[in-house]
Amino acid sequence: MxxxxxxxxxxxxxxxxxxxxxxxxxLTDMQVKxxxxxxxxxxxGRDPDxxxxxxxxKAAAGLDALHGQEHRVRYVLYARTMPVVxxxxxxxxxxxxxxxxxxxALAFTVTHQSCASGLLAIDIAGxxxxxxxxxxxxxxxxxxxxxxLILSGEKAFTREAQVxxxxxxFGEGASxxxxxxxxxxxxxxxxxxxxxxxFDSDTGANDARLQREYRPSLAGVMRQALDEAGLTxxxxxxxxxxxxxxxxxxxxxxxxxFPRDRVVLDNIPTSGHVFCxxxxxxxxxACERGLLQPGDRYLAAAxxxxxxxxxxxxxxxx
Amino acid sequence: MTAQETGLDGDFRQQVLDTMTxxxxxxxxxxxxxxxDMRLMEELGLSSTFGLELLLQVEDQLMILIDxxxxxxxxxxxVGDLATFVAGHSQPG
Numbered sequence: 001m002x003x004x005x006x007x008x009x010x011x012x013x014x015x016x017x018x019x020x021x022x023x024x025x026x027l028t029d030m031q032v033k034x035x036x037x038x039x040x041x042x043x044x045g046r047d048p049d050x051x052x053x054x055x056x057x058k059a060a061a062g063l064d065a066l067h068g069q070e071h072r073v074r075y076v077l078y079a080r081t082m083p084v085v086x087x088x089x090x091x092x093x094x095x096x097x098x099x100x101x102x103x104x105a106l107a108f109t110v111t112h113q114s115c116a117s118g119l120l121a122i123d124i125a126g127x128x129x130x131x132x133x134x135x136x137x138x139x140x141x142x143x144x145x146x147x148x149l150i151l152s153g154e155k156a157f158t159r160e161a162q163v164x165x166x167x168x169x170f171g172e173g174a175s176x177x178x179x180x181x182x183x184x185x186x187x188x189x190x191x192x193x194x195x196x197x198x199f200d201s202d203t204g205a206n207d208a209r210l211q212r213e214y215r216p217s218l219a220g221v222m223r224q225a226l227d228e229a230g231l232t233x234x235x236x237x238x239x240x241x242x243x244x245x246x247x248x249x250x251x252x253x254x255x256x257x258f259p260r261d262r263v264v265l266d267n268i269p270t271s272g273h274v275f276c277x278x279x280x281x282x283x284x285x286a287c288e289r290g291l292l293q294p295g296d297r298y299l300a301a302a303x304x305x306x307x308x309x310x311x312x313x314x315x316x317x318x
Numbered sequence: 319m320t321a322q323e324t325g326l327d328g329d330f331r332q333q334v335l336d337t338m339t340x341x342x343x344x345x346x347x348x349x350x351x352x353x354x355d356m357r358l359m360e361e362l363g364l365s366s367t368f369g370l371e372l373l374l375q376v377e378d379q380l381m382i383l384i385d386x387x388x389x390x391x392x393x394x395x396x397v398g399d400l401a402t403f404v405a406g407h408s409q410p411g
Contacts, residue, residue: 030371030374030375033374034367034370034371034374037374037377038370038373038374038386165367166367167367207365208363208365211365211366211367212359247370247386250386250387251389251390251391254389254390255390255392260387
């Protein structure tokens with residue numbers, strides 16, 4: 001069963017108040033007030049001296065479980081919100097693999113599900129490793145078992161990568177997560193996703209419909225993931241959200257009748273929406289706050305919007 | 319539901335309603351008046367984002383803070399529903 005072996009997150013210590021982004025991004029006073037007052041977005045992380053590669057390496061450097069185990073890493077997946085993060089022929093993923101001594105691994109990017117690509121990457125990594133094990137001598141002995149490394153995090157280069165349509169402000173940061181096919185730590189019990197290409201439009205004609213259907217659609221995949229795991233929301237200790245904004249999750253809680261204090265919203269005011277790294281950052285926060293005990297079940301949820309929309313949810317056992 | 323039925327301060331609710339209809343007309347660029355019984359989404363086409371901007375402007379004009387955490391947007395069908403909620407879930411800001 002797919003499992004998270006270790007998670008490391010890098011969030012820059014430099015925080016930028018969203019008011020200071022108003023000028024460069026062309027935000028009105030009302031938009032800034034809306035972000036702060038209702039969306040709960042006060043500041044975002046920026047690391048102006050770090051390249052994209054440096055961000056990813058800083059996250060990987062904190063992954064103690066990787067050190068000395070590089071030879072076991074068979075796949076490196078880079079889960080991304082933005083389809084393009086550098087000019088051709090720059091390949092940030094390959095440039096990161098070499099200093100990490102992972103040049104032997106099959107490395108590829110997972111994208112086109114925007115901010116839901118992180119959960120997809122976990123599912124892909126687990127299935128690739130399980131398929132390899134079924135075809136070969138690799139066994140779940142915990143010592144030689146192959147691993148996959150999932151990287152995520154992006155630089156907020158462009159306006160599109162800094163703010164999303166009165167909804168969220170992106171922050172810089174990165175995460176690194178080791179995945180195995182048979183681990184015992186954080187086992188994935190189920191994964192559900194709904195890819196909605198019908199929300200795509202060049203003119204924004206579907207934006208209002210997406211706003212209307214956003215929360216019910218997300219609730220739908222969360223319930224589907226719970227059903228597939230044979231659980232209900234009452235069995236869930238915490239929800240690890242994507243950091244789109246506070247008001248969306250406050251309303252999700254009303255819709256789901258789930259207590260707000262069991263949704264890990266801590267990072268939204270100080271880090272903003274850290275692309276696909278949100279779920280990993282919120283997992284780390286949940287562990288640091290002692291919210292997860294062995295045996296607890298938790299639910300990760302994300303929406304990727306842009307070029308359509310993907311709603312995704314994943315249930316784990318800690 | 320009327321202000322009397324909910325035990326709200328009727329004068330304050332009327333003040334909220336008046337402010338809200340004025341702001342809505344401006345936000346939506348309407349020349350026709352906005353009335354209490356109009357449906358926010360179906361009739362006025364109010365999006366979530368405009369809805370939050372409306373609340374922000376009502377807060378500013380009436381110098382109040384609205385407890386949005388308690389607001390179930392799906393229950394706010396009409397302009398009157400929203401005015402009733404705001405009048406019952408706000409405090410001086």
